[in-house]
Amino acid sequence: MKKALRNNGLSLFFGLIFILALAGQAITGQAAFNEEQLTAGLDEITFVQYITSSSFAVDVSENWQSEYLQFLLYITATIWLLQKGSPESKELDKPGLESDHDQLVGEHANAKSPAWARAKGWRLTVFSNSLAATMGLIFMLSWLVQSIAGHVAFNEEQLRNFQEPLSWAEYVASPDFWNRTLQNWQSEFLAVGSMVVLSIYLRQRGSPESKPVGAAHDDTGTSG
Known part of the structure; x- marks a missing residue:
């Protein structure tokens, strides 16, 4: 235990x-x-x-979709984009998808590599992109739940105020929907951007999200 x-x-x-x-x-x-x-x-x-209720569902799902969007963008952006000095970035000479040797796939896989890492064709392609694909799927499902639950909650409020309800498409295009959505997105983007930049100059001993305490500010892609 x-x-x-x-x-x-x-x-x-x-x-x-x-x-x-x-x-x-x-x-x-x-x-x-x-x-x-x-x-x-x-x-x-x-x-x-x-x-x-739709009120609880929309409050939960609008946070979930923003979190998974954050991770989806971070996972995919860090394939190609670099940040000198940040442990959140790859090393400056390793942008892109990297070689099969670096990724331990195909003939370069070892005994402990997952079966699909040793495979070829579509199975290797699927497994090579499975993390971003799963994050993207959860984001889309959460966004869909948010839009449906938000639509129901919004129309309940409209009817209580003796106002005309909106269709789902009208609600998704409405200021109410995008105000709720963007206020979550901007906070997630700020948090990730802050982590990337602050980790260049600040340290947390023992954390893999930080560089070693004694590492130079311009050391990139290293963690403690």
């Missing part, structure tokens, strides 16, 4: 705090929603009703 906890500590830690944060969001979200209901002279809803 100790070995399993040690070997999976990072994923277990973030999995636990994700569940706690999501539960906290659900509890506080229900309380805030019910306050609005009472102010409007409407009935309160139960916890189960809230977590299965």
